[in-house]
Amino acid sequence: MRARHVFDERHVGAPGIAHGGAVATVLDDLFGFLLYLIGEPAVTRHLEVGYRSPVLLGTPYLLEAGVQRREGRKLFVRAQGTDEGGAAVVEASALFLVVGLEHFARGGGDAAPVAP
Ligand SMILES: CCCCCCCC(=O)SCCNC(=O)CCNC(=O)[C@H](O)C(C)(C)COP(=O)(O)OP(=O)(O)OC[C@H]1O[C@@H](n2cnc3c(N)ncnc32)[C@H](O)[C@@H]1OP(=O)(O)O
DSSP states (O other): OEEEEEOOGGGBSSTTBBOHHHHHHHHHHHHHHHHHHTTOOEEEEEEEEEEOSOOBTTOEEEEEEEEEEEETTEEEEEEEEEOTTSOEEEEEEEEEEEOOTHHHHTTOOSOOOOOO
């Protein structure tokens, strides 16, 4: 899956640079959307982010994510963010666990995820 993302002042860490937590949030959400697209309700069990270069505000980045492998209910996913010159600035890997819809009911909301 591919997405284009631009961080802005809401995500600032050091001046002009995105906060690492904001970058991790976007990558985690990218994985969530990937698994939504392939129709697997799954949640993050483990997330690792490698910050290679500062992620700049107001700069478009290409984000690419895919499923690396599956072991039963465990989905191992990977993602990379590159700048317009093709240089990798951030990478992430994560373990998602497929869960039943009852998992989401624990939050007390009524917005259970819907398969695409
Ligand atoms: C569909 C829309 C969803 C969008 C989601 C977007 C992303 C999110 O924000 S999700 C929110 C954040 N995540 C959460 O809230 C999840 C909280 N955690 C949980 O609810 C539970 O830990 C849950 C359901 C994931 C798993 O619980 P549980 O079933 O007890 O499994 P648990 O024992 O913790 O581990 C599962 C397996 O992962 C393995 N594992 C854990 N960490 C690692 C790791 N780093 N590397 C490899 N394997 C690992 C364990 O060894 C275990 O393996 P096995 O089943 O073979 O013994």
